[in-house]
Amino acid sequence: MGNGGAVAEGERIRVAMVHGPAPAEHDGVGDYVGRLVAALGRDGVEAVRVPVGPERAGTGWSWLPATLDAARRVRRLRPDVVHVQFAPSVYRFSGFPGLLPLLLEAGAPLVTTLHEYGWWAVPGWVPDRLWRPLERRRLWDRETGRLVPASARVVVTNGAHACQVRLRTGADGVVEVPLAPNVVDHGRAAGARARVRAALGMGPRDPLLAFFGFVHPVKGVRQLIEALPALRAARPGLRLLVVGGFTSQALPEREALAFHAELDALAARHGVAEAVTFTGHLPAARVSEALHAADAGVLPFTAGVTTKSGALLTMLAHGLPTAVTVPDEPDPALPLGEAVTAVAARRDPEAVADAVARLLDDPALRRRLAAEALRLAARHSWPRVAAAHRTLYESLLTPPPADD
Known part of the structure; x- marks a missing residue:
């Protein structure tokens, strides 16, 4: 497999999991990504992490080169699916990660998970009346750039975000996958x-x-x-x-x-x-x-x-x-x-x-x-979250039935 090929039932799927640079102990989305990647691995999905920027950031880097580098690494992986985890705070409110769809090769379907949505825009001074036609035509999204418009599926964690995406873009490929606990029960109740x-x-x-x-x-x-x-x-x-x-x-x-x-x-x-x-x-x-x-x-x-x-x-x-x-x-x-x-x-x-x-x-x-x-x-377990993601990936990679 690779680069968006069809998937047979039970076959291992390879996903480029694009995310922000903060370590899990400093970022809820980073923590989510680590747990999701582990849960997907147990469900037959090979999710390869591709951070945008250095995870232990020092000085001497910026968002545009980091976005270009992330796109190069995704292209080298030749994944079946590209999955971007998005929240504006994760990318320190930079608009550059929203350019990723323009930098990736055609083939592998794009999925974007929205952890935050409905309150931000870049640039912030553009009035609503100018955003609306761009969003309704699926050309550009005020918060995610090309990510939401170019995505085959948009994953949200709650109904409010689903409604907001549909209202802005008219998109019908919105999938709700609820969150799971940051920390599961480690069974240390006794004593x-x-x-x-x-x-x-x-x-x-x-x-x-x-x-x-x-x-x-x-x-x-x-x-x-x-x-x-x-x-x-x-x-x-x-x-x-x-x-x-x-x-x-x-x-x-x-x-x-x-x-x-x-x-x-x-x-x-x-x-x-x-x-x-x-x-x-x-x-x-x-x-x-x-x-x-x-x-x-x-x-x-x-x-x-x-x-x-x-x-x-x-x-x-x-x-x-x-x-x-x-x-x-x-x-x-x-x-x-x-x-x-x-x-x-x-x-x-x-x-x-x-x-x-x-x-x-x-x-x-x-x-x-x-x-x-x-x-x-x-109802909010990691196995359920992983299974929902695998089902989503399979729906994108399984060819439609041939006409009689």
Whole structure:
């Protein structure tokens, strides 16, 4: 096979997986790509990673030469399918990766996965009325350049992005493949509660809250820290474990250090510094252990939480009863009061404290949420994600039946 040939049932498919340069520990899309490539390998798909730019970036490179180099490497691979993972932040809001379809040879079908969509344009000063005719004629897309217009299939992770792509382009080749957890259950539940509490200096019955994911100003960690004094007034031993790194594509190192210092100062100002532990980036097995040890999870994102969040899916996959803020348009795939409990308001420490208190004071509620969380997470597994991708690739590589 190679360069877009037909595929027989069960035959191994070769995919050039094009993605941004950030390492997984600094980028959610990079983490997704690593897990997808591994899952595809177990499903008979050879996915070869082609980063646009150096994965351990130093100085002396830029996006145009990096895009040209990525295109050359894809051409040398002669893959059956070219699959580009796209989010503007992954490419630091450069428009050059959107030129990739113009640099690739004809033959192998192109697939683009949109991890972010519907809010950005390059260049940003072009008015909507000028973008619309270009997008409707499938000539150019304001966010992805030639990627969406040239793609045989556009993969989205949620219905909102699917609607946005269809609205702009009229494309009918949009495929929804939901996300899977950032961290799967590593089976370290036995003894996790005792081990983690001992490491934190906690008593066996002291409540432990967990936040998981990249720590960023939009994740609501400020409000979570500000909610701790009210929670600890009735539960003096309560602790908060913030599991995740600060440095990311969305928060470069200098800004990350400043935000970490801001949260440390905030915790000290509210008298809860000893109750908050920032773990930094942890190996997956230790994340799994921390989530198994927690009594409740809290994700008070300032824009609300949906099943687009790999952090939420990770908590659900560990059966962790979790309180979340709700977006302006709630996610129909996330039944509030069933798989999660809702925080009544965003950017509101009192609402966070009220929701968490309800969880901690109601063991029956926690058990019910945990059971439903596991059921929901089962629909978001990596084997399912890989199988959906293989089916998509096969649909592009299988020739149509001959006419009688």
